[in-house]
Amino acid sequence: MEPQPYFTGDYPELPEARTSFEKFIAQISDTGPILILCDGDVDGLGAGVILWELLEKRGVKASRLKNIHAPKGSNAFIPAVRDRIMAQKPAALFILDLGITRFDIAPGVKILLVDHHRLEGQPPDSRVITGYQWRPVPTSSLLTFLLCNGQDEVIGEAWKAAIGNLGDLGPEHPLLQQAVKEQKQKYIREATSLLNTAKRCSDPDTAIPAAFRAFLEAPSAKAVVEDESEDLKLLRHFKQEVQAELNEAKRVAPKFSATEKVALLRFDSPARVHPLLAQSWRGRLPKYMVMAANGGFLPGKVSFSMRTNLDVNLLDFLARHGEKLKGVENEFGHGHDKATGGTLSNENFDRLLESMGFAKENNQAP
Secondary structure: OOOOOOOOOOOOOHHHHHHHHHHHHHOOOOOOOEEEEEOOOHHHHHHHHHHHHHHHHOOOOHHHEEEEOOOOOOOOOOHHHHHHHHHOOOOEEEEEOOOEEOOOOOOOOEEEEEEOOOEEOOOOOEEEEEOOOOOOOOOHHHHHHHHHOOOOOOHHHHHHHHHHHHHOOOOOOHHHHHHHHHHOHHHHHHHHHHHHHHHHOOOHHHHHHHHHHHHHHOOOHHHHHHOOOHHHHHHHHHHHHHHHHHHHHOOOOOEEOOOOOEEEEEEOOOOOOHHHHHHHHHOOOOOOEEEEEEOOOOOOEEEEEEEEOOOOOHHHHHHHHHHHOOOOOOOEEEEOOOEEEEEEEHHHHHHHHHHHOOOHHHOOOO
């Protein structure tokens, strides 16, 4: 794609954000690992590969760059992830599309968080760039692309930002629209679906690194869809698994709260299809908050997703009902106003459902 003039009129907050971003880049030392901790969905992956490309163009050796992910069913702000980070003795840490909390994730390490979720605090001595209050709210991949592309250095990666942006239903942007046109909508959509499989399958700890590698190395969206690398073959295998598990979950009938406008879909699956199920029922039940609850993704726990078309802030709704739960900090109620979820022990999830008005005997999966 030929370099185009940068569209500065869309986000008035962008110049200041880019200045903050460049200041962080400039103070990274010349030695030591640089870690990119990003979400395993296509928005997080898109942000991660674009940042990687920029750092290489700025002269950072690929051997210094390391991509890491939170383990299956967890989030970034837990001791296990902190231990993984600190073992690498990084010179800098980028956290992309994983939310922002006050958890001290890497003591003494230079940290930049780029995100579009609601701010819930800030790690000590870190720098934050969030698009949560920008209008329209950019996805993390779009925001990262805009930060990195101040001098058209990653203009050739706009199609990767477009894939990440599409995966999180982000706003249109002229540079991304042009990339979609050049790459063809068909391949952009198919690549988005395939790469998103990584986080949704039963073995994301294997699939997410494969998706990151494939996305980073791919010369085009068509290559993601058609090439025969081992990583892409693995993702196609997992895509079949996810589709089969989703088809099975769609057979579940909803149950309804006696006190709140909540519809519950309870099922067991080894794949992370609960966000897809909640999204699919969102339009069918426009007068409800839809909760898809999966008891088969993690042993002894329930992983759930909520979606709604109602004029309700789901983050606030969950916070209110979660007040009775103990020891669940960072386990649920993060993300977006209309799309959130989390993971709770079976016991705490039952307490949450009771608080929402579901009879105890009706809470189990069929």
